[in-house]
Amino acid sequence: MNVAVIGLGKIGLTLAAQYASRGLSVIGCDINAALVESVNNGQCPVDGEEDLAERLTTAFRDQRLTATTDTAAAVATSDVVVIIVPVGLTGDQTPGGQMPDFTHLDAAVADVARGLRLDTLVVVETTVPVGTTRGRVGAALANAGHPLLLAASPERVSSGHIFRDLRTYPKVIGAIDEASWTKAEAFYSAALEAPRLLRVHDPETAEFSKLAEGIYRDVNIALAGELARYADAAGVDITEAIDAANSQPYSHLHQPGVGVGGHCLPVYPHFLPGDSGARLPLAARKINDGMAAYGVSKLEQALGSLKGATVLVLGLAYRPNVKEASYSSALLIDQALRSRGATPLVHDPLYSDDELAALGLDPVAALPPGHTDAVIVQAWHDAYADLDFAAFTGCKVVLDGRNTLDRARVEAAGVRYLGIGR
Ligand SMILES: NC(=O)c1ccc[n+]([C@@H]2O[C@H](COP(=O)([O-])OP(=O)(O)OC[C@H]3O[C@@H](n4cnc5c(N)ncnc54)[C@H](O)[C@@H]3O)[C@@H](O)[C@H]2O)c1
Structure with a gap:
């Protein structure tokens, strides 16, 4: 199985190393050319992530992981595309004025659309507002003329012990249809040692579960405060x-x-x-x-x-x-x-x-x-x-x-x- 990971940050690079360590063939895509170069030189650009440097060394040695700035070309050779670029907030600091900033996601999806094959599954792992996977990512890919295999599976790990979290937490997945689910199930079964794949009704439920998880913690800490x-x-x-x-x-x-x-x-x-x-x-x-x-x-x-x-x-x-x-x-x-x-x-x-x-x-x-x-x-x-x-x-x-x-x-x-x- 060939996998493209879009966004080689703290999470994306670690996911790429995880998939490679399970024997999948991974291409990491990032707009940061220096980052791409360091991965292609077998160097680990992230500090403090348990086991990452070792796994990257092995993946590099076994030629299971390469990196590129050419997302469309990487997507064109991939069975699965995992999107993990950030969605942050706009700079507006007025109370209630901060809005999701889709700049990175939209740019990444435009690149994915240029290379996407008919049978390739796209999974949005970035935490996003409810409806983004189907309504924004799906719509952009469909506009580019693609029938879709699409799912949302928000990443729940924390930096520092990502491999442990991937092994420990159920993987929540919501797909737009049965064909997308079947491919997502095959991919995550091969790519992770997760205790279980937790299928939810649709991408919106998967997106919402991650927001609920995070908001629960923030509210809980506020109460403690x-x-x-x-x-x-x-x-x-x-x-x-x-x-x-x-x-x-x-x-x-x-x-x-x-x-x-x-x-x-x-x-x-x-x-x-x-x-x-x-x-x-x-x-x-x-x-x-x-x-x-x-x-x-x-x-x-x-x-x-x-x-x-x-x-x-x-x-x-x-x-x-x-x-x-x-x-x-x-x-x-x-x-x-x-x-x-x-x-x-x-x-x-x-x-x-x-x-x-x-x-x-x-x-x-x-x-x-x-x-x-x-x-x-x-x-x-x-x-x-x-x-x-x-x-x-x-x-x-x-x-x-x-x-x-x-x-x-x-x-x-x-x-x-x-x-x-x-
Ligand atoms: N950091 C965490 O602890 C954590 C935990 C769970 C989930 N997440 C999710 O993962 C997302 C990414 O987090 P991170 O810590 O890896 O971010 P990061 O800032 O470390 O890395 C993001 C990477 O995306 C790249 N990028 C931006 N636009 C791109 C594009 N158009 N094409 C290709 N690459 C592009 C950047 O160059 C960067 O290398 C978060 O926004 C969040 O939704 C993060």
């Missing part, structure tokens, strides 16, 4: 309370923190149409985006004032060990600190000083830093495991924005510990 604020007021430790609550099988509270970043959870609530009638998802977005300022206000209270204070933010990445800064809470923390007269510095071992500066941040190249009055933990990378706050000159307070540090260890370093709801 609001409970954490109350825990602070009531003098209760939220982590202990959540552990106790979750010991009953109907409670599944997530952990509060200084915000929710990444290009998934903050994005998907905006994929519901304005007239959906759903009020909670966007309310939760607001609450989650307010947690950065809430954390900073806790720090301000502890220090008395932030005017003139130097505050080191640990971790630009939206979560530990993943080089992805979209909608990172670090950016909101930086803004909140500046608006209170503090000087924020940012450290992240995954980013160069130039990359941090390009986002308008003041980088700290090495730890311990020079004088700093306080630290905010935004993403606790593995590289931070041995940090000793006693070596941080001037540091009086650590705000553990992820409730992840060992409180006793911070306090043993002579530094005050603050958490979110603790």
Whole structure:
């Protein structure tokens, strides 16, 4: 089976390596020529993805994976086309004004249409608004004169342990008809070790399941955030309370923190149409985006004032060990600190000083830093495991924005510990 994967990013490249490791013949397609070149040179352009470099080396050696910028040509030789280019949001920052941005998807589909054969299955794995696979992708391919084999199968994995997730999670698939399902079933049975293929009624149900999954988590974290604020007021430790609550099988509270970043959870609530009638998802977005300022206000209270204070933010990445800064809470923390007269510095071992500066941040190249009055933990990378706050000159307070540090260890370093709801 020949497979074309359109979009060789963190997810697409890993999917390509997965399919190749199952013996399929894979062509990865991307508009980024440097990325394509590195794959064709047997190099792994993604850091921190468990087992990816090894699988790429094997795929390269066995000639199971090549890459190209010529999507139409690759599609013309493929039995299955998997589309995994991003759909993000338009830049409009007004409340409720952010809309899905289909630029990359439309361009990719136009290229696919130029090469598509009659018997080739197209699967949309990108997370998309309900109706996109049939109404947008399907319509564009049909306009180009193609009878369609088409399905939606949103990718549910998380960066860092994608191969594990592919092995562990059922693969949700919704096809437009029986012929499309039959081909999708054959493809995913060959390409994955998934515990089961979970067929849903149609592509719309598959698309919606992924939105529901993401929005559930965002809303759940917002609830945890609001409970954490109350825990602070009531003098209760939220982590202990959540552990106790979750010991009953109907409670599944997530952990509060200084915000929710990444290009998934903050994005998907905006994929519901304005007239959906759903009020909670966007309310939760607001609450989650307010947690950065809430954390900073806790720090301000502890220090008395932030005017003139130097505050080191640990971790630009939206979560530990993943080089992805979209909608990172670090950016909101930086803004909140500046608006209170503090000087924020940012450290992240995954980013160069130039990359941090390009986002308008003041980088700290090495730890311990020079004088700093306080630290905010935004993403606790593995590289931070041995940090000793006693070596941080001037540091009086650590705000553990992820409730992840060992409180006793911070306090043993002579530094005050603050958490979110603790
Ligand atoms: N990152 C995650 O943790 C995650 C998890 C689950 C699902 N997803 C889904 O996967 C999508 C992609 O995520 P990612 O992390 O791989 O993104 P990414 O930004 O790492 O990679 C996207 C790739 O698509 C390429 N691209 C853009 N336009 C193209 C075109 N017209 N033709 C070919 N290639 C094109 C880009 O050059 C880039 O290499 C997300 O938008 C989301 O829907 C992501």
